[in-house]
Amino acid sequence: MLFMAKKNIVVIGAGFAGVYATKRLAKHYKKNKDITITLIDRHSYFTYMTELHEIAADRVEEDAIQYDLQRLFCRRKNVKLVTDTVTTIDRQNKQVVTEHGRYDYDYVMLGIGSEPNDFGTPGVKEHGFTLGSWESAIRLKEHVRDVIRRGATEHDPEKRHALLSIAVVGSGFTGTETIGELRDWKDVLAKENKIDPDEITLSLIEMAPTIMNMLDRNDANKAERYMIKRGIKIMKSTGVVGVHDTYVDLKDGSTYPTATLIWTAGVKATDQAANFGLQQGRAGRILVNKQMESQDDPDIYVVGDVSLVDEDGTGKGQPQIVQGAEATAKAALLNIEAKIENKAAVDFKPNYSGFMVSLGSRYGVANLMGWMHLSGFFAMLMKHLVNMLYFVQIYSGYYLFQYFMHEFFRTRNNRNLMRGHISRQGNVLWTIPARLFLGAMWLVDCWGKIQGSGSWFTDKLRLPFAWLQTAATSGASAAGADATTAASGAEATKAATTAAKSVFSLSYEYGHDPLAVFSQMPTWMYNITKTLIPNQDVALFMQKAMTIMEILIGLALVAGLFTWLSSAATVAFVATFCLSGMFYWVNIWMIPMAIACMNGSGRAFGLDKWVVPYLQKTFGKWRYGTPKALYGTDTTK
Structure with a gap:
């Protein structure tokens, strides 16, 4: 038995217009349990049609322009997905008929797209x-x-x-x-x-x-x-x-x-358009009025390439481009909402902000808003931004990220906007020595902190902050603290009697003391640190916790486990040490090396090769479920 809501909206076709409209309607009615939206398409995915040439010419992976409908709509509980082929619309009984079922509707949005038109050319x-x-x-x-x-x-x-x-x-x-x-x-x-x-x-x-x-x-x-x-x-x-x-x-x-x-x-409406008994115009496109209603039935809205709005009386209709599809879908969904909510109807308003054409992965031309003309790098950058804007409009951060990765990081043969410089397909094998050295540095540095007289796991204060040293010298534990200068935390790390002059260098110079990145903490850092570590008890806990974190970072880098996070933590720790007055210019190399290790170096001879894909699969399944080839198990025959 088919579930009957008070209002059923059926969207036919998961193209640019259909996905855009379904997302907007679902968000608008997310708190209204009386509205059900059914999206029917013969595929279980949405194809980013404007990028087909990238698949045909092997720039990106074959599935790069396929966006699974379940991942797009799994969080929209008022959207029902159906994988099936629509055969006709039973207007008398108000049902959308598919090869395997029937779906009651109050309003239909028909967006079945277009197909190439060979004009009958032989062969x-x-x-x-x-x-x-x-x-x-x-x-x-x-x-x-x-x-x-x-x-x-x-x-x-x-x-x-x-x-x-x-x-x-x-x-x-x-x-x-x-x-x-x-x-x-x-x-x-x-x-x-x-x-x-x-x-x-x-x-x-x-x-x-x-x-x-x-x-x-x-x-x-x-x-x-x-x-x-x-x-x-x-x-x-x-x-x-x-x-x-x-x-x-x-x-x-x-x-x-x-x-x-x-x-x-050339393009024309799909041959399927003739199956619905609706008036057709040029190239088989279905005629609609300015509210995107078909001329035969006001409850059937036609959007995208298959629709024809004859505004100027020439019969040509609106351009069959993504901007046109979105504009028609917007007018249709607003008018469906207007009927449900007893509001005034709105007219279709074409809004073509520009045209962009790519000529390969690195060059293009663009005309924005009729006056801004771009070419080369900036035209291609604008094309990518416009493509990514669509994912913002349909509220899909997941596929926005995937688009970014496919277009910039997962390409081969230098075929991306940055000419391959940021492509992850490059060999990351050569960053393994850097990763191992960086991890070993953390472990060697921590060796003296976990054993012997210099251990940070005793009750002896090791953090050289002025306010802690002042408190220590005034109490019974004064003998266990190093002599420091009250003016600044950084001064506590210097020997008061040294005669050598601190010298700036990016490597150790014989006979000279290394120069600290900051001779004393900036005022804002001083206030934050003093708030977070106000007394010796907190300081003793923090010095132990910091040492444990440094050991874990070192082990993770050596093992190639969570390399990106470990490298990011390295950058964060080094920046904190610099601002605390406890770090020297000669060790600043740790920051660029850690950034270099963030390029996926843990996937080459590291545990990230297995752990990261496993976590991606596990968390992806937890959030989005398991993608299927068929949706809709409660259809009526």
């Missing part, structure tokens, strides 16, 4: 490749690897040229970003297959006389110059009218040899 389906899904990106990547491998060993010049030629049709967002990413991958492929990179030919084919027509002309020209400089062939005013296994037919009657034709020349 595209049989011999071409598109980038409309995660599966198609994987298929393209495997094909490219295969043809380059075969081309590298092909003796026939014509066959070799066709196998080593890759052509992209269409210079929109998908086409230009794909060709740019393939250019980055080209050098890697050439090296892996032992061929000259110049043998791999990349061509961008565009029917119009100019490319990248969604951008300002100056920005587009700048991008074109960059592509040409990197060896990409630009073929303008060139139409493809047929696709074959090893060549394509061009509109002028000639042929172009290529075994890899990637079609990105």
